[in-house]
Amino acid sequence: MEIICIDKKTFDEFRTRFCELEGRMARLCHSQEDTDLKNWMDNQDVCDVLHISKKTLQVYRDKGLLPFTRIKHKMFYKPEDVQNLLESSYHPIKRKP
The missing domain is CATH 1.10.238 (Recoverin; domain 1)
Structure with a gap:
């Protein structure tokens, strides 16, 4: 197993961007499910x-x-x-x- 070290600022920025992406994906998937049933x-x-x-x-x-x-x-x-x-x-x- 390879271990990669990054500084805390880079890790926090990566984590923030990942959480934003996760939120956008969840909203897109949820709105698509609602749209299909409402139609x-x-x-x-x-x-x-x-x-x-x-x-x-x-x-x-x-x-x-x-x-x-x-x-x-x-x-x-x-x-x-x-x-x-x-x-x-x-x-x-x-x-x-």
């Missing part, structure tokens, strides 16, 4: 965004048009999947020349 949408959120009824949303699920996750009796949807449904159903207006 999930429930039935009401999706109905509000798409301006559809709960029955229509059920039809979308039954036909496989909108992926979902079920936990007990509650459905959850990823915002990206709702956006993909909107984009796949987009029909631009074609104007005659």
